Amino acid sequence: MPKKPSAGNTRPRALLEKIYKTAKTIRVFESEGIKLYRRGLIRGYFHPYLGQEAIATGACTALKEGDYIASTHRGHGHCIAQGAEIKKMVAELLQKKTGYCKGYGGSMHIADIAKGNLGANGIVGAGTPLGVGAALASQIRGSDAVTVTFTSDGASNNGTFLEGLNLAAIWNLNFILVIENNQYAVSTTIEESTRETELYKRGESLGVPSRRVDGNDPLAVYDAIEDCAKLCREGKGPFLIEAVTYRHTGHHVNDPGSYMPDEKKKYYAERDPVNRARQYLLDMTDLTEAQIAAFDAEIEQEFADAVTFAEASGEVSVEEFKEFLETY
Amino acid sequence: MADREIMYRDALREAIDEEMAANAQVFIIGEGIAERGGSYKVTEGLLAKYGKKRVRDTPIAEAGMIGVGVGAAIAGARPIVEILYVDFAMLGMEMIVNQAAKFRLMTGGTGRVPFIMRTQGGTGGGVAAQHSQSLEALFYHIPGLKVVMPSTPYDAKGLLKYALRQDDPVMFLEHKHLYMTKGMVPEGEYVIEFGKADIKREGSDVTLIAWSNMVPRAMAAAAELAKDGISVEVVDPRTLSPLDTGTILASVAKTKRVVIVQEAVRRGGVASDIASIIQEQAFYDLDAPITIVAGLNTPIPFNLELEKASVPQVPDVVAAVRKVLHHDIPMAAE
Numbered sequence: 001m002p003k004k005p006s007a008g009n010t011r012p013r014a015l016l017e018k019i020y021k022t023a024k025t026i027r028v029f030e031s032e033g034i035k036l037y038r039r040g041l042i043r044g045y046f047h048p049y050l051g052q053e054a055i056a057t058g059a060c061t062a063l064k065e066g067d068y069i070a071s072t073h074r075g076h077g078h079c080i081a082q083g084a085e086i087k088k089m090v091a092e093l094l095q096k097k098t099g100y101c102k103g104y105g106g107s108m109h110i111a112d113i114a115k116g117n118l119g120a121n122g123i124v125g126a127g128t129p130l131g132v133g134a135a136l137a138s139q140i141r142g143s144d145a146v147t148v149t150f151t152s153d154g155a156s157n158n159g160t161f162l163e164g165l166n167l168a169a170i171w172n173l174n175f176i177l178v179i180e181n182n183q184y185a186v187s188t189t190i191e192e193s194t195r196e197t198e199l200y201k202r203g204e205s206l207g208v209p210s211r212r213v214d215g216n217d218p219l220a221v222y223d224a225i226e227d228c229a230k231l232c233r234e235g236k237g238p239f240l241i242e243a244v245t246y247r248h249t250g251h252h253v254n255d256p257g258s259y260m261p262d263e264k265k266k267y268y269a270e271r272d273p274v275n276r277a278r279q280y281l282l283d284m285t286d287l288t289e290a291q292i293a294a295f296d297a298e299i300e301q302e303f304a305d306a307v308t309f310a311e312a313s314g315e316v317s318v319e320e321f322k323e324f325l326e327t328y
Numbered sequence: 329m330a331d332r333e334i335m336y337r338d339a340l341r342e343a344i345d346e347e348m349a350a351n352a353q354v355f356i357i358g359e360g361i362a363e364r365g366g367s368y369k370v371t372e373g374l375l376a377k378y379g380k381k382r383v384r385d386t387p388i389a390e391a392g393m394i395g396v397g398v399g400a401a402i403a404g405a406r407p408i409v410e411i412l413y414v415d416f417a418m419l420g421m422e423m424i425v426n427q428a429a430k431f432r433l434m435t436g437g438t439g440r441v442p443f444i445m446r447t448q449g450g451t452g453g454g455v456a457a458q459h460s461q462s463l464e465a466l467f468y469h470i471p472g473l474k475v476v477m478p479s480t481p482y483d484a485k486g487l488l489k490y491a492l493r494q495d496d497p498v499m500f501l502e503h504k505h506l507y508m509t510k511g512m513v514p515e516g517e518y519v520i521e522f523g524k525a526d527i528k529r530e531g532s533d534v535t536l537i538a539w540s541n542m543v544p545r546a547m548a549a550a551a552e553l554a555k556d557g558i559s560v561e562v563v564d565p566r567t568l569s570p571l572d573t574g575t576i577l578a579s580v581a582k583t584k585r586v587v588i589v590q591e592a593v594r595r596g597g598v599a600s601d602i603a604s605i606i607q608e609q610a611f612y613d614l615d616a617p618i619t620i621v622a623g624l625n626t627p628i629p630f631n632l633e634l635e636k637a638s639v640p641q642v643p644d645v646v647a648a649v650r651k652v653l654h655h656d657i658p659m660a661a662e
Contacts, residue, residue: 102436109434118402123426129392133399138382140355163392
């Protein structure tokens with residue numbers, strides 16, 4: 001299993017700790033969330049981010065306050081990495097009034113504008129122009145804020161990919177497009193979807209500096225985004241980063257992923273992003289296994305508390321809904 | 329302050345100019361709107377005044393530019409995206425319908441989208457099927473969108489200024505025939521709130537409901553009918569969503585007869601919905617069936633005579649008014 005960090009052998013403990021805790025929080029949220037789904041507490045769709053934690057974690061950790069992200073239908077990880085409150089996320093999934101969207105949105109529509117999260121999205125590819133729009137708003141305001149849109153191999157075959165990135169390019173926006181290449185558009189393989197599977201090359205065709213990174217290595221993603229964000233703030237944006245990864249599961253909780261070959265799952269399991277973040281802690285800090293186990297317990301407790309909070313919360317009434325509609 | 333007579337396109341420009349001066353978050357993007365000043369000269373001079381940052385030309389990428397506008401609005405800016413023809417807005421319908429219209433509800437009311445799409449529609453002298461449509465019903469159908477269709481320079485300015493100060497996505501639908509029409513507009517500051525119909529002409533015999541370019545036709549029909557002593561009240565809703573049903577129903581209660589005129593095709597149109605509201609809420613006020621004068625259920629043909637036959641003309645409106653006036657409801661069988 002690869003142990004070496006992407007660059008150098010020393011990193012601030014605070015950074016490595018933040019990366020590990022974020023990745024682990026996403027892992028716990030998704031694993032425990034699936035259990036809640038199986039118990040019937042969560043309805044509708046649930047697209048787990050399991051296996052892709054390094055990307056949201058690395059990218060959002062490299063951003064500053066005031067920066068924006070735009071997310072996808074597989075958005076829990078981005079939301080957590082951008083600093084969302086777990087209890088408000090769980091409450092939203094349980095369709096409660098105390099959730100981020102008061103139960104009006106659900107898994108695919110959590111947004112947290114105050115934290116710069118423009119929202120998850122049920123339409124594949126929509127986040128690209130939306131994120132470019134936020135970057136445009138920042139430029140018009142004279143702000144140096146950077147916007148990261150998380151998109152996917154699937155969305156890269158949608159017209160919004162070209163239209164959005166091209167607008168960011170001609171206007172030199174502080175915009176970073178992160179393609180989470182998990183190699184499937186639902187169940188269709190990347191090879192079936194495009195002749196050129198090295199997706200970063202599409203950015204190059206638009207004059208956007210683009211590169212590919214190991215999407216299962218949180219530090220590799222962190223370094224790439226930190227670098228791009230810095231250059232953006234110097235007026236050199238936009239950028240494209242293709243992060244290659246693989247899902248642990250099928251497209252959503254009810255898709256067993258029967259089309260995912262065992263050898264590939266094994267290959268990526270050996271490069272599991274949360275284990276990698278943990279290994280960085282052990283290799284580059286003086287933290288012990290016991291101390292890391294204490295972090296884990298804290299994260300698990302936070303999730304358990306969030307479930308308790310959500311279960312105790314009420315729901316928006318039909319009367320309140322109708323009152324809201326009066327203004328809609 | 330004094331009124332001046334200015335063109336519809338000048339009124340629109342004044343609205344944008346004044347709001348850009350007042351609020352640094354307002355900006356405008358579109359095809360050929362900067363140096364060229366727009367196909368209808370609405371944005372002429374704005375580049376020189378506000379610079380490249382806030383007045384930008386875009387590539388021909390409607391989905392992208394509408395999406396970028398929606399994203400900027402979510403992030404707190406106040407974008408105006410000019411789309412050359414409403415027909416081209418179809419390329420950006422995903423962003424309008426699935427993103428802009430739904431964001432506020434999906435976020436439980438916390439997220440707002442003060443996004444304005446300015447575009448124009450309607451027939452206009454042989455520009456054929458893909459540049460002549462009246463598509464307001466598509467937007468009217470979507471909860472969360474405001475649909476604005478000004479018929480005069482005064483309304484155009486006041487409504488656009490209001491649009492730039494409120495927080496919901498607005499489909500601001502102009503008409504290609506109206507840009508060079510003139511009307512009185514005050515020098516001073518004013519806005520027109522959404523959901524306030526305007527009685528363009530008072531009358532007592534028939535209520536004629538019309539919007540956009542059908543208002544001048546309704547006015548011409550009313551003037552002609554007046555020669556025969558027929559008193560027509562012309563009601564211009566100005567905004568279809570929200571719709572000022574109060575003013576419409578009050579007029580119906582007074583006249584007891586209704587003709588609704590729309591340029592759009594009849595099937596699934598806004599006129600049908602207004603008729604359904606009237607019959608449901610004012611059935612016993614009516615002395616005659618509600619009549620709709622609408623476009624034929626056809627793509628607009630290129631041939632000028634066929635184009636003309638495809639959308640309501642003044643004689644069609646006059647005939648419809650005469651028909652509802654002479655319609656005597658048969659007594660129910662005893």
